[in-house]
Amino acid sequence: xxxxxxxxxxxxxxxxxxxxxxxxxxxxxxxxxxxxxxxxxxxxxxxxxxxxxxxxxxxxxxxxxxxxxxxxxxxxxxxxxxxxxxxxxxxxxxxxxxxxxxxxxxxxxxxxxxxxxxxxxxxxxxxxxxxxxxxxxxxxxxxxxxxxxxxxxxxxxxxxxxxxxxxxxxxxxxxxxxxxxxxxxxxxxxxxxxxxxxxxxxxxxxxxxxxxxxxxxxxxx
Amino acid sequence: xxxxxxxxxxxxxxxxxxxxxxxxxxxxxxxxxxxxxxxxxxxxxxxxxxxxxxxxxxxxxxxxxxxxxxxxxxxxxxxxxxxxxxxxxxxxxxxxxxxxxxxxxxxxxxxxxxxxxxxxxxxxxxxxxxxxxxxxxxxxxxxxxxxxxxxxxxxxxxxxxxxxxxxxxxxxxxxxxxxxxxxxxxxxxxxxxxxxxxxxxxxxxxxxxxxxxxxxxxxxxxxxxxxxxxxxxxxxxxxxxxxxxxxxxxxxxxxxxxxxxxxxxxxxxxxxxxxxxxxxxxxxxxxxxxxxxxxxxxxxxxxxxxxxxxxxxxxxxxxxxxxxxxxxxxxxxxxxxxxx
Numbered sequence: 001x002x003x004x005x006x007x008x009x010x011x012x013x014x015x016x017x018x019x020x021x022x023x024x025x026x027x028x029x030x031x032x033x034x035x036x037x038x039x040x041x042x043x044x045x046x047x048x049x050x051x052x053x054x055x056x057x058x059x060x061x062x063x064x065x066x067x068x069x070x071x072x073x074x075x076x077x078x079x080x081x082x083x084x085x086x087x088x089x090x091x092x093x094x095x096x097x098x099x100x101x102x103x104x105x106x107x108x109x110x111x112x113x114x115x116x117x118x119x120x121x122x123x124x125x126x127x128x129x130x131x132x133x134x135x136x137x138x139x140x141x142x143x144x145x146x147x148x149x150x151x152x153x154x155x156x157x158x159x160x161x162x163x164x165x166x167x168x169x170x171x172x173x174x175x176x177x178x179x180x181x182x183x184x185x186x187x188x189x190x191x192x193x194x195x196x197x198x199x200x201x202x203x204x205x206x207x208x209x210x211x212x213x214x215x216x217x218x219x220x221x
Numbered sequence: 222x223x224x225x226x227x228x229x230x231x232x233x234x235x236x237x238x239x240x241x242x243x244x245x246x247x248x249x250x251x252x253x254x255x256x257x258x259x260x261x262x263x264x265x266x267x268x269x270x271x272x273x274x275x276x277x278x279x280x281x282x283x284x285x286x287x288x289x290x291x292x293x294x295x296x297x298x299x300x301x302x303x304x305x306x307x308x309x310x311x312x313x314x315x316x317x318x319x320x321x322x323x324x325x326x327x328x329x330x331x332x333x334x335x336x337x338x339x340x341x342x343x344x345x346x347x348x349x350x351x352x353x354x355x356x357x358x359x360x361x362x363x364x365x366x367x368x369x370x371x372x373x374x375x376x377x378x379x380x381x382x383x384x385x386x387x388x389x390x391x392x393x394x395x396x397x398x399x400x401x402x403x404x405x406x407x408x409x410x411x412x413x414x415x416x417x418x419x420x421x422x423x424x425x426x427x428x429x430x431x432x433x434x435x436x437x438x439x440x441x442x443x444x445x446x447x448x449x450x451x452x453x454x455x456x457x458x459x460x461x462x463x464x465x466x467x468x469x470x471x472x473x474x475x476x477x478x479x480x481x482x483x484x485x486x487x488x489x490x491x492x493x494x495x496x497x498x499x500x501x502x503x504x505x506x507x508x509x510x511x512x513x514x515x516x517x518x519x520x521x522x523x524x525x526x527x528x529x530x531x532x533x534x535x536x537x538x539x540x541x542x543x544x545x546x547x548x549x550x551x552x553x554x555x556x557x558x559x560x561x
Binding site: 013107 | 349350351353354355356357358360361362364365367372378382400401402413414416417418420421423424427429430432442444
């Protein structure tokens with residue numbers, strides 16, 4: 001089930017790009033463009049999580065947060081370019097759950113959202129399926145024809161990213177960057193080594209030629 | 222104040238007096254007075270004069286001693302006329318009034334400068350706040366449209382962002398109200414943030430990263446320490462050699478966590494190492510290599526560290542390595558001391 005995130009941000013460019021980013025990350029995204037009666041709109045949209053800017057036309061983010069809190073427990077993450085300790089304290093005292101500074105480090109933003117979602121809405125073992133191969137996200141295992149193999153953290157993340165982009169050619173640099181976003185700081189060589197090891201493990205359970213190498217371009221599943 | 226100098230400054234009066242004495246002596250002698258009688262008259266008036274001088278000298282000495290003590294105890298010395306007792310002598314009152322006028326204009330000038338500085342600082346803060354929105358847009362654009370060109374642009378954007386942060390922290394440096402919260406902070410995620418923040422530059426330059434698991438917890442401010450670490454990592458990338466490597470590890474002791482950031486870069490000359498934390502110091506590395514050094518990064522690191530109760534140390538060998546050691550308090554002693 002897709003989780004719904006509401007973006008309350010007055011800068012059009014930031015709002016639109018953030019929307020694309022979160023949609024790409026697998027969330028359903030709603031935005032607010034009319035800053036009259038923000039609180040009413042929030043109640044109507046009823047999201048799973050709210051990203052709230054502090055500086056808004058009309059009411060400030062803090063006021064909106066206070067009003068939302070009277071009726072809703074939805075997690076609220078403040079997103080703002082005001083980054084003094086006082087601002088952070090303000091955000092937390094009016095009932096915000098987290099506070100992220102602009103310009104956000106995208107991986108950090110996604111990780112915080114993810115963490116918050118998991119804490120508030122715990123889920124069973126999430127899986128990713130492609131060509132009859134199942135990736136178990138919680139255990140980090142791969143299942144094919146009722147055979148199960150364990151992957152290392154690096155191997156699993158690489159495969160996960162390829163599965164997410166199934167059918168597309170994924171540039172090596174994109175994979176490396178994705179790994180870095182997840183705080184696994186591997187280099188190009190390590191990526192090659194990992195791909196080789198994944199292929200060996202896949203071969204053990206009878207999966208051949210799943211990962212194609214496109215010379216000079218990247219990998220494709 | 223010395224009596225000899227006091228006398229010397231009144232030499233013209235004394236000279237006139239001596240001439241007058243000689244003239245008086247001649248006149249009195251001429252009209253038939255006895256030498257001894259004349260001598261007694263002159264001696265008496267001379268003693269009287271010396272007495273007046275001595276009395277005046279000691280009074281002045283006492284007066285200025287008190288004033289000196291007063292000004293020594295005064296923090297803002299330009300406020301002296303506000304606290305001293307008003308003199309009663311005519312010429313002293315004149316001087317006092319002139320000084321008072323001068324001080325008044327000085328106080329006005331100082332408060333004007335202070336007000337300007339405060340306004341300027343507020344402007345800088347709001348400017349930083351404003352510029353972060355377009356930076357955020359640009360960075361999000363990159364995340365959604367990854368190409369070789371946007372990747373490069375994002376690297377530049379990251380560089381711009383760092384300069385913007387430097388401005389913000391520089392403005393905060395002499396802030397009276399403290400803009401940080403010291404609390405128990407897990408260091409690993411902060412180090413992770415800094416690394417992934419600079420991922421474009423690090424991947425581009427094929428930097429090998431080695432971070433120990435579980436770096437520990439310290440009593441510090443997450444934002445400040447992240448800024449400090451960011452400056453250090455940027456330096457490591459800037460002053461790299463072939464096969465660059467950055468190793469981050471920590472060592473825990475009873476009261477501290479020592480965080481080490483070690484690189485295998487070009488290092489720092491022994492003669493320059495003691496000066497790297499000085500404001501504006503760029504050294505031979507900054508000059509020869511054309512690395513656009515500003516000499517602000519490490520200066521800020523040092524000063525910000527001190528404010529949050531941390532220490533920063535550096536060790537380096539030319540052409541071999543540079544290690545930055547951050548000593549962070551790991552128990553609440555520091556916190557309680559500050560609250561007292």
